[in-house]
Amino acid sequence: MTTQFKVLERNYPRVDAYEKVTGRATYASDVYLPGMLACKLLPSTRSHARIVRLDTSKAASHPGVRCVVTGTDFPDFRFGSGALRDRYVMPREVVNFVGEPIAAVAADDEAAAQEAIELIEVEYEDLPAVVNPLSAIGSGAATVHPELENYEGYGFTLGHNVSTLLDADRGDVDQAFRDADVVVEDVYRSQGINQGFLEPMACVADVEPNGRLVIYASTQGPYQIRAALASVLEIPVSRIRVVAMELGGGFGAKLRLAFEAFPALLAMKTGRPVKLVNTREEVFTMNGPRLPVTNYIRSGVMQDGTIVAREAYTIFDVGAYLGAGPNSGIGHGIGAYRVPNFRLRSYGVYTNKIYVGSYRASGVADMTFAVESHMDRIAHELGIDPYDLRVKNALREGDVSVSGAVVPTNGLMNTLEAIREKIDWPRDLEDGHGVGLALCEWRSGSGPSTAAISVNDDGTVSLLTGSVDISGSDTSLAAIAAEALGIPMENVVVSKRDTDQAPYTGQSGGSRIVYSQGTAVQRAAENTVEKLTALAAERLGLPEDALGCEDGRIYVMDNEPQGLTFAQLAAASITSRGGPIIGTASLSSMPYTPVFAAQAAEVKVDRATGQVKVLRYIQAQDVGTAINPMAVEGQLDGGVVQGIGRALTEDQQFDPETGAVRNPSFASYLMPLAIDLPELENVLINVPAPDGPFGARAVAEPPGFGPPAAIANAVYDAVGVRIKELPLSGERVLAALNGQNAEIDFDVDALRRAEGVAAD
């Protein structure tokens, strides 16, 4: 590939590759401190109950046990992970789901801690519970949070179990539906999904001799953990240091405070380091996954395929607490299309299940499954080719997005075109084989970002950001710095994250790092060059505009051999000027930059078993400038495989009576293995983003959105059955082939009535 760049658009290994392949990378669970205690947790066995008695005396006197804490040992303070402050870090009186930790023990070793846990005596008084979100909305259902209206952050909702309501409206929807030639209506349901990160939640808490708390965390957001810990422990932020260790996968699950407060309080009470590492079962039963989503979607369409109206009602099960959100899904109810009139609603509904968490653009994958399956349904209703229908309605530059932002230049059409070419659409395949499409959209993530670059007197630079490395972002940030400074990658040293050292930054999530943090790095590099140039100008007795910057030196444009290297300038500045040269930049938000991807699945369906096999999976994504194409493709591969898991096998199941997680292990929650997968084909479309660093766009989220719909559409193409519920298990497909394809129950009129919209 020819490139205008010196560093970017080339493949290079990750800056942390050596530590990772040698087993030297240190994750939170790899932290062993002298005198360290082990922490274990006692989970609630009830879905909704009052704790009548919680007796820890036997546990406390068990040999090896150093400390036991329960909810009342924490300050009486409600915190929140999402929009509402709806939970205690450990429940004081009432438990709201099976698995909720109600006591924590610190002991000399794990065995003693676990024995002590089993000695804790609990007596519950059961309260009425509700598990199904569709019934939780109804007035007869038990109430999960009777005090909801008093919670901080509570806004307008329907009350009762409805925690949040998001809406978006445009135009005259009802009139547009009346004018439409055809109306297509569907209900889709997507399943509970676990993030499936390989490193269980882990944390070591220690107390410095001066009483300051140190947390070695497995987190995507060290500053967010610090802030939340300060609130729930009622200590000042300055008394907490969070060290972000190597992160063994998070995908959104490790954005916020999880269990760090338990070892923290135990460490404060014992003066000893305390380590908590969740078992895999605890990961599944205690830490928020994605919960099932039901999507009602209706479109008004003209005979020629033009979509004129869209209505979407989404019910997000949020479980016991709003662990994340409200969800971004609703804004994606029109997909990557121009729809002049829409009414979009999304309800977050409490139930007595494990609380909801974030996962790789929460809610959008559910919405994409609905919207992109629905697009094929419209195409078939009208007898239009599904590809042509997408092209006809796709957003163009200058259109207005759901949020009202104008769509800037982008590669949407190029992604569609690339997919068409790759699969040679339209394909006519033998029976049992099919091809399906999906179009995915996302935006590059924004949020507070900052970076500092200091120039070392050997000519290298140290890059300091507060962003935790997910998806190889350190490597990309180093590349951006190197490009902007005109030095090789190897000359950029990226520091590790520690809230004491790095400047504040937002969480690593939502595909924010490269786009927003990368911009901060680029600007910090530019600021560094300005400072180097100013010093060189002074030293050389020349005006700044006579100087250029290249290959690690500031040179005289009229006389290239004359100049000063970064090393010389750094040394000069340290001894004779204001000290080391440090360039900085900060920003709070970035302009709207969409990311589009088109995907196609080719499948084979076994009519005898209903088994779906993906034979080929292709994605074309507009990534803007590819900072490191190898890493970009790694993101595309990883994301799409998560999406294939969501489409076919992954299914977090809940007991319909108690809401308890029924399959809390990797043996029963089935994520894709190497043997399950087809060859993955990627096409990178490079339409530079007007605002991203050197034109880069976010990458990581959209790959996972498409597979459920693309595969469902391919299954329809193969055997003519439309599956509207995930996963597309053999059992479900077989039932549909046998004509037992149950429609999903959804009383949309009740929701319309509740907000005063005329039902039709």
Add this chain to the structure above:
Amino acid sequence: MKQPLNLNINGENRLMLVEPYYSLLDCLRDDAQLTGAKKGCDEGDCGACTVLMDGKPVTSCLVLAHSAHDSAITTIEGLADVDGLSPVQKAFVEHGGLQCGFCIPGLIMSATGFLQENPNPTEEDVRFAIGGNLCRCTGYARVVEAVMAAAQEIRETS
């Protein structure tokens, strides 16, 4: 009560006192202070704890430490020598076969054990060989590519 246990770990004889109920994984991490092998599940489902026991890949969380008495264990820490990375490690670096890295010690050990048995694998063989190793980040594409590249390197240099 802790019992004496003799293991040869990465070429070094170690005599340790280890709890009778400890798994080989816990023994390596807690007692031998080798944290390269990871505990992703402790139930034999993820492969992150894979090490070589007498040359064969095992999920060390399922092996009772004392049942490994007197055997030779190779962990991820034992692969690189003074001359640098092993061919498998090098291939993972060069082909971008890693992201968060938590599964990587296990994957590299599975691949290393497998290539000793079969230095001439098909891509399908590789997929089966690492079929017990979960990776949530990479989608396996680059991992498979890396193992194939390592196989070639091993063939060419042996």
